[in-house]
Amino acid sequence: MSGKVRIALDAMGGDHGPAVVVAGAEVALARHPNSEFLFFGNAGLISPLLQGRPVLQAVSRILHTEVAVRMEDKPSQALRYGRWKSSMWLAIEAVKKGEADVALSAGNTGALMAMAKFELKTLPGIDRPAIAALWPTLRGESVVLDVGASIGADAEHLVDLAAMGAAMARITLGIDRPSVGLLNIGVEEAKGLEQVREAGRVLREEQLPGLDYRGFVEGNDIGKGTVDVVVTEGFAGNIALKTAEGTARQIAEYLKGAMSRTLSARIGYLFARSAFQQLRELMDPRKSNGGVFLGLNGIVIKSHGGADAEGFAAAIDLGHDVVRDQLLGKITAALSRPSRPTPRQVFGGAAS
Amino acid sequence: MSGKVRIALDAMGGDHGPAVVVAGAEVALARHPNSEFLFFGNAGLISPLLQGRPVLQAVSRILHTEVAVRMEDKPSQALRYGRWKSSMWLAIEAVKKGEADVALSAGNTGALMAMAKFELKTLPGIDRPAIAALWPTLRGESVVLDVGASIGADAEHLVDLAAMGAAMARITLGIDRPSVGLLNIGVEEAKGLEQVREAGRVLREEQLPGLDYRGFVEGNDIGKGTVDVVVTEGFAGNIALKTAEGTARQIAEYLKGAMSRTLSARIGYLFARSAFQQLRELMDPRKSNGGVFLGLNGIVIKSHGGADAEGFAAAIDLGHDVVRDQLLGKITAALSRPSRPTPRQVFGGAAS
Numbered sequence: 262m263s264g265k266v267r268i269a270l271d272a273m274g275g276d277h278g279p280a281v282v283v284a285g286a287e288v289a290l291a292r293h294p295n296s297e298f299l300f301f302g303n304a305g306l307i308s309p310l311l312q313g314r315p316v317l318q319a320v321s322r323i324l325h326t327e328v329a330v331r332m333e334d335k336p337s338q339a340l341r342y343g344r345w346k347s348s349m350w351l352a353i354e355a356v357k358k359g360e361a362d363v364a365l366s367a368g369n370t371g372a373l374m375a376m377a378k379f380e381l382k383t384l385p386g387i388d389r390p391a392i393a394a395l396w397p398t399l400r401g402e403s404v405v406l407d408v409g410a411s412i413g414a415d416a417e418h419l420v421d422l423a424a425m426g427a428a429m430a431r432i433t434l435g436i437d438r439p440s441v442g443l444l445n446i447g448v449e450e451a452k453g454l455e456q457v458r459e460a461g462r463v464l465r466e467e468q469l470p471g472l473d474y475r476g477f478v479e480g481n482d483i484g485k486g487t488v489d490v491v492v493t494e495g496f497a498g499n500i501a502l503k504t505a506e507g508t509a510r511q512i513a514e515y516l517k518g519a520m521s522r523t524l525s526a527r528i529g530y531l532f533a534r535s536a537f538q539q540l541r542e543l544m545d546p547r548k549s550n551g552g553v554f555l556g557l558n559g560i561v562i563k564s565h566g567g568a569d570a571e572g573f574a575a576a577i578d579l580g581h582d583v584v585r586d587q588l589l590g591k592i593t594a595a596l597s598r599p600s601r602p603t604p605r606q607v608f609g610g611a612a613s
Numbered sequence: 614m615s616g617k618v619r620i621a622l623d624a625m626g627g628d629h630g631p632a633v634v635v636a637g638a639e640v641a642l643a644r645h646p647n648s649e650f651l652f653f654g655n656a657g658l659i660s661p662l663l664q665g666r667p668v669l670q671a672v673s674r675i676l677h678t679e680v681a682v683r684m685e686d687k688p689s690q691a692l693r694y695g696r697w698k699s700s701m702w703l704a705i706e707a708v709k710k711g712e713a714d715v716a717l718s719a720g721n722t723g724a725l726m727a728m729a730k731f732e733l734k735t736l737p738g739i740d741r742p743a744i745a746a747l748w749p750t751l752r753g754e755s756v757v758l759d760v761g762a763s764i765g766a767d768a769e770h771l772v773d774l775a776a777m778g779a780a781m782a783r784i785t786l787g788i789d790r791p792s793v794g795l796l797n798i799g800v801e802e803a804k805g806l807e808q809v810r811e812a813g814r815v816l817r818e819e820q821l822p823g824l825d826y827r828g829f830v831e832g833n834d835i836g837k838g839t840v841d842v843v844v845t846e847g848f849a850g851n852i853a854l855k856t857a858e859g860t861a862r863q864i865a866e867y868l869k870g871a872m873s874r875t876l877s878a879r880i881g882y883l884f885a886r887s888a889f890q891q892l893r894e895l896m897d898p899r900k901s902n903g904g905v906f907l908g909l910n911g912i913v914i915k916s917h918g919g920a921d922a923e924g925f926a927a928a929i930d931l932g933h934d935v936v937r938d939q940l941l942g943k944i945t946a947a948l949s950r951p952s953r954p955t956p957r958q959v960f961g962g963a964a965s
Contacts, residue, residue: 371799399863409798412806446761446851447723454764454848480855484863496806497849499798501856503832508860511751511836515895516868519888526888533881536871543867 265297266584267362268577269355272302273329273348275367275566275573279303282367283310285573287317292574293581299324299355301348326351330372332566339372340379349373353380356559363580365551367564367573374410374554381559386596390556391422391495392563393429394502395549395579400486404430404439407495408502408552414494419443419460420469424595425555426490427472432586433579438471439489442478444497460492471595509544551576553583560589617649618936619714620929621707624654625681625700627719627918627925631655634719635662637925639669644926645933651676651713653700678703682724684918691724692731701725705732708911715932717903719916719925726762726906733911738948742908743774743847744915745781746854747901747931752838756782756791759847760854760904766846771795771812772819776947777907778842779824784938785931790823791841794830796849812844823947861896903928905935912941 270286272279279302286298297320300307304325311318328347330339343350349368355361357380366373374390383390391407406426411418423441430439441464445457457477464474478487480501493501520530520537530537542548550572554561560583564576622638624631631654638650649672652659656677663670680699682691695702701720707713709732718725726742735742743759758778763770775793782791793816797809809829816826830839832853845853872882872889882889894900902924906913912935916928 399866412798444852446764446848446855480852480857481859481862483856484859493852496798497852500796500832500845500849501852503798504835504853504856505832505860507833507836508857509864510833512861512864512896514751515892519892519895520885522888522891526885529881529883529885529888531881532884533872533878536874536878536881539874540867540871543871544864 269299269352269361269364271349271352271366272300279306284570288574289577301351336371336375362584363560365562377561381557387556392552398486405491409499411495416459422492428591428595440473441490442488444493445477547572551579619649621651621704621713621716623701623704623718624652631658636922640926641929653703688723688727714936715912717914729913733909739908744904750838757843761847761851763847768811780943780947782841792825793842794840796845797829899924903931
């Protein structure tokens with residue numbers, strides 16, 4: 262890594278494309294001056310944005326391509342026309358070739374995962390990569406995974422998620438031996454899906470190093486911060502994440518309505534303005550932007566498609582942290598537990 | 614029904630037992646004077662509570678039993694010692710015998726579902742009953758089901774849930790042809806679980822009467838109120854429900870902290886007190902208390918175990934509504950669609 266963190270950016274991804282990606286890089290660079298950026302995408306659009314930012318420009322290179330994956334493409338479509346040449350593909354390829362330490366995109370999640378799998382391949386023993394999110398809680402932050410990549414999961418996959426999630430919590434939350442819970446629909450051992458019960462048994466009996474397994478947790482435990490790492494398969498995980506986002510937005514709307522309805526409330530709002538500002542910051546989804554793809558031979562981070570520059574910068578910050586703290590090496594070590602079944606044939610070529 | 618709505622109450626269920634059940638019945642009776650109550654449980658505890666409430670006492674009967682299902686019992690345990698004689702069982706039995714129109718319990722959900730299935734049996738063609746909840750949204754309320762009874766679901770079950778949920782929305786929300794969405798992790802047709810996709814195909818092609826199928830919805834659509842009925846299997850549904858509860862509590866804590874931190878914020882709070890009161894009411898989980906068991910030959914309602922009298926009364930109100938509007942008849946009609954496979958052997962005797 263030579264002291265520098267080299268970040269490959271898909272400049273064409275997301276709802277706003279280069280405008281947000283370049284502006285976000287500028288914000289992140291101010292916080293992490295040892296960053297270097299590779300911008301993949303349309304040079305005609307990126308170059309003028311860099312020219313107005315000399316500090317950023319000095320640590321950036323543009324790699325031109327005219328092909329960009331669209332938000333609405335299916336993964337198979339995106340692979341068909343975007344392989345070898347799209348900005349998304351080329352950003353991932355830079356990681357594979359060792360030209361970058363991490364790749365980021367705010368583009369189409371399915372396409373990004375398909376390309377990352379295809380190009381980087383999964384780690385030994387891992388069939389299916391996962392997406393991990395940092396979730397703000399009453400105690401700080403927790404790692405929640407999988408939030409949308411692997412739909413359905415057997416016990417082995419859930420145990421892998423626990424190991425990978427704990428490695429990520431050690432780095433992003435700075436906790437030596439993070440507490441881990443399996444998301445379930447009841448805390449009694451008897452409830453819930455067979456696979457979840459079986460994963461619970463394995464985690465209890467094997468006592469994996471570097472994590473403290475605490476049993477089942479329920480949906481309301483996520484916001485409480487009951488455990489540092491919440492493990493679930495991607496369908497329920499994605500629904501939990503989106504439901505929490507929806508609930509937060511719903512309450513913000515209620516609050517806005519209530520505080521503007523009467524004169525007295527509006528006066529109260531003025532007095533409490535700084536408190537509301539603080540609340541807004543606590544609830545700011547931009548701060549926890551960035552889903553980390555785990556289980557691949559390389560680090561890829563997905564930013565929310567609708568992120569603004571501040572949000573995209575938060576995803577870059579996250580990329581910086583995981584590279585600096587060598588997430589990939591730690592995950593590889595965490596996965597090489599003795600009881601693991603012999604590595605399976607890992608990449609099935611799902612997309613082609 | 615003879616103009617009266619006869620309500621069987623498991624007086625021993627929930628964290629607070631008879632104190633909350635009797636007080637809740639009093640609150641509900643004031644709103645629905647045509648109610649009659651059967652209290653099942655320990656007469657020594659229930660009778661003194663009724664004596665202080667002559668209006669309630671006049672429309673109530675106590676049916677004594679000393680057996681009560683405990684909150685921590687597994688369903689199989691509860692069935693073993695609670696069958697034929699527990700307050701929970703007897704309340705359900707009253708519905709079966711036609712002595713009550715609806716049964717309510719704040720007790721152990723798993724035991725209540727097991728006993729309800731055992732005693733009432735499922736409707737023709739339904740293997741697995743579901744639990745439906747009313748979910749407060751930015752547009753009002755939506756019906757969300759299943760929130761925890763049937764873990765995993767094939768396409769046929771999801772279509773049944775859509776039909777039953779729409780029948781419930783017609784009654785509880787007063788909407789003639791409710792809009793229905795399938796909970797999924799992406800709005801594109803290609804994403805998500807195979808069963809969810811297949812159910813989407815069936816709902817699109819069959820055009821069931823009395824519902825307007827709108828396609829897939831995501832977790833954040835629930836709070837928005839994008840559709841009147843959100844359909845999912847019970848694992849994801851329970852996690853969504855609990856995650857939303859947890860997020861609401863988390864934001865309430867943030868708000869409380871922010872509004873008490875500075876003098877200026879505390880003054881602002883005083884001015885805006887009525888606005889905060891309004892917000893608290895909008896967010897009050899007691900108002901949407903009550904999960905309706907659907908798919909059985911009889912109506913059973915589960916109240917939150919921690920509900921207070923106001924919360925338990927809301928569950929009774931819900932029971933009153935669904936009885937008055939003949940939910941059971943409407944569900945039976947909704948399920949008898951022409952394309953349905955021939956009724957299967959319905960009750961497998963899972964618990965014994």
